[in-house]
Structure formats: structure tokens, C-alpha cells
Amino acid sequence: MPPDGRMTPDGMISAAIVGTGRIASLLEEDPLREKPCTHAGALVATGRCAIVGGMDRDEERRRLFSRRWGAPVFSDALEMIRTTAPEILVVATHPDTHEMYVAMAAREGIPLVVCEKPLAHTMASARRIARIEKQGGLKILVNHERRFSRDYELVRQAMRSHALGSLLGITATLYFGKNKPHHRVLHHDGTHLIDAIHYLTDDTLRVRRRVGNMRGCRSSVFIHGVLKKQGLPVVLEIGAERDYLHLEIRLSFSSGEIRVGNGIFSWSRSEISPHYSSYRSLQDVPRLVPEPTGYFLGMMNEAVALAEGRLERSRSTAADALAALRVIHEASRRV
Numbered sequence: 001m002p003p004d005g006r007m008t009p010d011g012m013i014s015a016a017i018v019g020t021g022r023i024a025s026l027l028e029e030d031p032l033r034e035k036p037c038t039h040a041g042a043l044v045a046t047g048r049c050a051i052v053g054g055m056d057r058d059e060e061r062r063r064l065f066s067r068r069w070g071a072p073v074f075s076d077a078l079e080m081i082r083t084t085a086p087e088i089l090v091v092a093t094h095p096d097t098h099e100m101y102v103a104m105a106a107r108e109g110i111p112l113v114v115c116e117k118p119l120a121h122t123m124a125s126a127r128r129i130a131r132i133e134k135q136g137g138l139k140i141l142v143n144h145e146r147r148f149s150r151d152y153e154l155v156r157q158a159m160r161s162h163a164l165g166s167l168l169g170i171t172a173t174l175y176f177g178k179n180k181p182h183h184r185v186l187h188h189d190g191t192h193l194i195d196a197i198h199y200l201t202d203d204t205l206r207v208r209r210r211v212g213n214m215r216g217c218r219s220s221v222f223i224h225g226v227l228k229k230q231g232l233p234v235v236l237e238i239g240a241e242r243d244y245l246h247l248e249i250r251l252s253f254s255s256g257e258i259r260v261g262n263g264i265f266s267w268s269r270s271e272i273s274p275h276y277s278s279y280r281s282l283q284d285v286p287r288l289v290p291e292p293t294g295y296f297l298g299m300m301n302e303a304v305a306l307a308e309g310r311l312e313r314s315r316s317t318a319a320d321a322l323a324a325l326r327v328i329h330e331a332s333r334r335v
Helices: 039-045 059-069 077-084 095-107 123-135 150-161 182-188 190-201 295-307 318-333
Strands: 013-018 049-055 088-091 112-115 139-142 167-176 205-211 220-227 233-239 245-253 256-261 264-272 280-285
Touching (some): 013 039, 013 077, 039 049, 039 059, 039 088, 039 295, 049 059, 077 095, 095 112, 095 123, 123 318, 139 295, 139 318, 150 190, 167 182, 167 190, 182 190, 182 233, 190 318
Parallel strands (some): 013 049, 088 112, 112 139
Antiparallel strands (some): 167 245, 205 220, 220 233, 245 256, 264 280
């Protein structure tokens, strides 16, 4: 409750946002994206949250945020926190400031932080954030939103039921335009790719070998690893020189295959081959990408459940996000 004793409208959960840029608010204007696709949009879409403040150092972004969401804006995070006393603090700033704002939330007694990915800009900073979470008192939900997306949840269920047999291996691909260096691609959206693999498999990736130069931006870098518990092979391709975005995970099973990614939801099953006698081949299983996938709204609905005490632990913790960064760190230093 705010310090002056006012309740949020209709007793709703109060939420404030640090950083009012693209992922916090501006992308909600994109006509092609599934809505909600921002933190502010998802907070409103839950029907349980009231945005009580937005903080940004950029005056124009503050103006746009206030006009779009009808919330007061601030140029200082601590002032916003002490003025509005939010029950949820969204940290949607650059990774090199995440630790500062998470630590501030812990000191000010905020019960829940929703933190953008990647968790931090360095492993040391990420470990300190995970340590804050481990100490208790502050719950952290990291926005690896594929953990909340209906298409990825269907794949996870299929893996648990062995609908296509046993998982035998994984190949995954990430392209993010023509000129961005591989290490930046891996650190920015590679966190989504790696975390999704961890979530789908209930396992963690361990890097064994890297082929290619992480600091260059020509051709592709291949990262070879294994799932720690299951010992299954995983190959990641991080590519440049493509003029398009592509994120895909291909899961190979004993009796089929699933491909899931950005706009990709393809299932195939082993059937008697229509092309070769005495052989079997993969035949498409008609599946449509669930619409809406509910990826952002699912994430924020979980934040509401955490804030209301209906959940004790997020399915996307700081510890989970640290595990994804650890893979990136291992891949970056291996030759």
C-alpha cells in the first residue's frame, strides 16, 4: 500500500516499472505482435494489477508512458519506490543495471521483482542476484516468457507423456540479422533459446566444444554440448549474415520429431513410408500454433499468483536464468 494509506483501485495489486522502453511499453504499438507483448500491457491485461508508476531517465519515454497508461512517472527509481510502495517492481532496463534495481527492491521491502532477461551482464552480477533470491524475502520472476507460452507447454507435455517416444537429441538455431556479433546474439536472445531447452527437458546444458569465432560476425558458430542428467547431445547454431530473425528448437525422438520456435510449431510422427517399401518415414501430424500463445500474459499471471501468495516459487527463477547465462559463459570461453 502506498505510504499515504491509499489503496490501489478496487484493491488491485500495485505495480511499478523501472525502464519504460520497448519491452516495458513501446512494443505494445506493434500491430503484428500478439498482445499483450510488454510488461505494462501484461500488467493491465491480468485485470488484477494497477500501474502506479513508471521510471525512466528519458523525458520523452516518460511522457509516452504516462500518456499510454495514465500512470505517474519518475526520473528516479528510489523516489518512485518510496512514493508508490509497489507490490510488484518490474525491472525492464539494460542488464548492467539489473543487480542495482533488484538489490534496491530487496532493501526497500518489495516482495516481488519481475526482471527482464538476461539476468545480468556478467556472471558475477548474475550470481549476486541469485544470492538475493536464495536469501528469501524477495521473490524474483525472470522474463524467459517461453516458459509461460502454450506452444512450449504442449511440447513439454508431449515429452513427459513420451507421445513420440524417447528424446534422442536436440539441434537449435538462432539467427538475429546480418551484422550482430555472435556473442551479442547469444547473450541477448540466446538466453531464451537455452532457457527454453532447459525448461522443455528439465535438464541443463553443458558445453563440450565450440566451432567458430564468437567475436566475429561471419558464417555460423556451432556449440556442441550434452544434457547434464540425460547425457543427450545438443547442438546450437548461432548464425550471422542472414537478413532475418529465426529461433528454432528441433527435438528428435525415437518415433518422431517436434520443431518449435518463433512462428514454428511442427510435429511429425514415424509412419509406414509412402515412398519406400519396408521403411518408415516421418509424416506430418497436423498441429496449429496455439493462438494466442499467452506468453507474456502467462508470465504476468504467474507474477500475480506470486504476489497474492498463491505460489511460493516462480517457474522462471533467478537461479534458472543464471543456469542459462552459465551456458553462454562456457560457450564464450571454449575453443
